[in-house]
Amino acid sequence: QSALTQPPSASGSLGQSITISCTGTSSDVGGYNFVSWYQQHPGKAPKLIIHEVNKWPSGVPNRFSGFKSGHTASLTVSGLQADDEADYYCSSYAGDNTYVFGSGTKVTVL
Amino acid sequence: QLQLQESGPGLVKPSETLSLTCSISGGSIDSGLYFWGWIRQPPGKGLEWIGNIFYDGLGYPNPSLKSRLSISFDSSRTQFSLRLTSVTAADTAVYYCARVRRFADYVDTWGQGALVTVSS
Numbered sequence: 001q002s003a004l005t006q007p008p009s010a011s012g013s014l015g016q017s018i019t020i021s022c023t024g025t026s027s028d029v030g031g032y033n034f035v036s037w038y039q040q041h042p043g044k045a046p047k048l049i050i051h052e053v054n055k056w057p058s059g060v061p062n063r064f065s066g067f068k069s070g071h072t073a074s075l076t077v078s079g080l081q082a083d084d085e086a087d088y089y090c091s092s093y094a095g096d097n098t099y100v101f102g103s104g105t106k107v108t109v110l
Numbered sequence: 111q112l113q114l115q116e117s118g119p120g121l122v123k124p125s126e127t128l129s130l131t132c133s134i135s136g137g138s139i140d141s142g143l144y145f146w147g148w149i150r151q152p153p154g155k156g157l158e159w160i161g162n163i164f165y166d167g168l169g170y171p172n173p174s175l176k177s178r179l180s181i182s183f184d185s186s187r188t189q190f191s192l193r194l195t196s197v198t199a200a201d202t203a204v205y206y207c208a209r210v211r212r213f214a215d216y217v218d219t220w221g222q223g224a225l226v227t228v229s230s
Binding site: 001003032034036038045046047048051052057089091092093096097098099100101102103104 | 145149155156157158159162164170172173174206210211214215216217218220221222223
């Protein structure tokens with residue numbers, strides 16, 4: 001099990017949109033529609049923001065959206081706000097009741 | 111509302127066993143809808159899935175940790191525990207316990223995390 005590949009960093013100005021990619025293999029991202037995304041502020045536990053590729057948990061604004069094509073999933077954050085500055089991690093089911101996380105992306109709001 | 115709370119020693123010596131407990135409140139282990147799991151995060155690094163346990167006691171470890179890992183429930187079934195043997199400095203991390211929604215495969219509840227440092 002290798003970590004899913006995410007860009008180390010992404011940035012955008014207030015109000016703009018950014019997209020973060022998450023690349024895996026046919027054994028994880030490409031094989032299942034069970035990709036989730038988590039937001040983590042410094043010193044805090046991660047928070048679920050997208051599950052099953054493009055579904056929102058209760059209370060998460062639809063400024064966050066997910067997509068998947070082939071072995072790559074992506075998270076778009078629209079209308080960037082200051083509080084969106086955080087680390088973002090993707091995760092995928094990898095078969096046999098195992099899971100794998102992405103390497104993480106640090107988002108900076110300019 | 112479900113709450114999870116990790117507890118255990120914050121310092122473990124190399125080659126010894128790391129043990130952590132996750133206390134569950136506001137929910138029940140006995141649901142076929144969820145796994146109960148552990149996830150860790152080395153300082154300044156990314157998340158790593160450690161393993162899950164199902165309510166029937168079946169464990170599903172990360173293959174890279176399988177030989178050193180044990181996850182179990184306590185007899186009251188209000189806690190579950192992690193044991194990681196033969197630790198090294200590479201096992202230094204914040205350890206999170208978590209509830210994983212089955213058939214959708216996402217973590218819907220996280221503990222606050224517990225830092226465990228492996229050092230002599």
